[in-house]
Amino acid sequence: MNFQAWLKEFRVLFLIFVALPVVLGSAVAYAYEPQSFSLPYCVLAVIAMMSLHAGTVILNDYFDFRSGTDVLNKERTPYSGGSGLLPEGTLSPAGVLIAGLLSFGLSALLGTFIVLTRSPIVLVIGVIGAAIGFFYTAPPFKLAYRGFGETARLFATPLMVLGAFVVQVPPASMADMSSYVGPLTVVLVSSLPVAFLNTAALYIFQFPDYEADSAVGKTNLVVRLGRKNAVYVFILLSALAYIVLLAGIVSGLLPFFSAIAFVALPLSAFACKGLLVYFDLPKKLVPYMKSASDAYILATIALTLAFFI
Template sequence: MTTRTIERTSKKLWFAAIKPPMYSVAIMPIWVGSAVAFAETHQFNASIFFTFLISAILILAWENFSNDVFDSETGADVNKKNSLVNMTGNKSLIFWISNLCLAAGLLGISTIAARQQDFTVIGLILLCCGIGYIYQGPPFRLSYKGLGEILCFFAFGPLAFAATYYSQTKAWSNTSLAASIVVGIATSLILFCSHFNQVKDDAAIGKRSPVVRLGTKRSAQLLPWICGSLYALTTLFVILKVFPVWTLLIFLSLPVARKLCKFIGSQHDQPQKLTFCRLIAVELHFWSGLLLGLGFMLTQLV
């Protein structure tokens, strides 16, 4: 193997380990939640938006890095080349970097609470962090019991949206709650798709992910229904006049949903080919969230 090839392989592994595209998971609740607030109140505080955005990215970095640490302790990542712990060989370093990211993220959210003289937002985010910990951290490790997708839905759906909307308006919104359901499902879908390439490793350590429980074939057959729910719910909310008609722009992300379902459906039993299938799910999450938020923004801009 040439030096150049080794360098390319190393870069790909670091990219996969740090997971830059995954940070759309932190960005979309802030974007869509703020867009809903703007559509309903015509209020948009840019400094709060960007402070929240950076803080959310840092908190997600904590979760991603600490999950690598926790998985290294159970043996779940023993064959995972793009684990930060495996790549650095220094579990303690990754653990403390993750904690530094958490502290910085919470500091940012605390400045929002201080400006508002209201601790509601920091309370909601601390609850999200608690969910993030029991997802993978000892002694809970609820993701090993197949509850990861449910926890992910609430942390990056209703709770994150409530905190975002409140940070902009100091109020609550049923529309924001409805939007959180759509984005929450899209977020949980990423986690669901990430299990397909590690079924054997998960089963070997007793990790009962949904794909382990259902099998890859039945899980792949479930995908079109999960993806379809994003569009069905949006349409329903438009009919009920909860969402503005512009939010139907989300249908422009439908080709990505079809690509995801076709890719996993045709290769569900070939884990070596599904290593990066989660990136298609991230792409769906990004475009569906971006378009949904744009639909809300357009109600005030057009």
């Protein structure tokens, strides 16, 4: 077995992307119900989410290889174009497909344990999340190929934060959710800056893939708008993140220390500036893709710490 190849296939950076919203949701739960907080369940939820996302990333590689976009892609970067392992012949399509399905299976197994021992509400959230992940590139829906990938990403982040909260503060039924209106509002507001920055980071990763995606009919938003016009969507997503963050702090829904998350603003501004200039030069975009990714990670960590302080 080629261990290094499989490590690359699992795209560890992107696993960190989904671990952070789970920790944020757990932090919000800790702030409101510290007596019910469980570190083991937090760890279990993180592993389940990482397994689900691993399956999503791996199946994305498989279906992008089958569609031909990763085969045609000559502008692969550390953040875009897939792992490149299937076009290179390093891994077999069958092996990658099996690995993706096994990752989904592990996530389902862990999720079932959480549902049975914490709350049935987790099942509803988990099924929706799994469906988004699986059908992101898998037929028949192929969300990323039909212009719904960005919307799916934007929706998935608040869902992860909510799921983590419910794991820590488990309601017995949907009716019990009404008693948590205040905390659930905070869950939503805290998740939105993270969702906008997460979506922005994954959105900028699409720019280097423009030619290959266009050639196979993968009509994501960058392809639909064209790279030059698509830049302004990235700027809008980045701006909305900090606008919502500020509104949450001013309204008192977010802790005052959430303002620490503004430390990520220069990183987002740097990414916006770079994308405006180099939107059609994939290799030159790499520092700006990293900056967008770092902005998301840094802001989410800051927000999480604010709830623990």
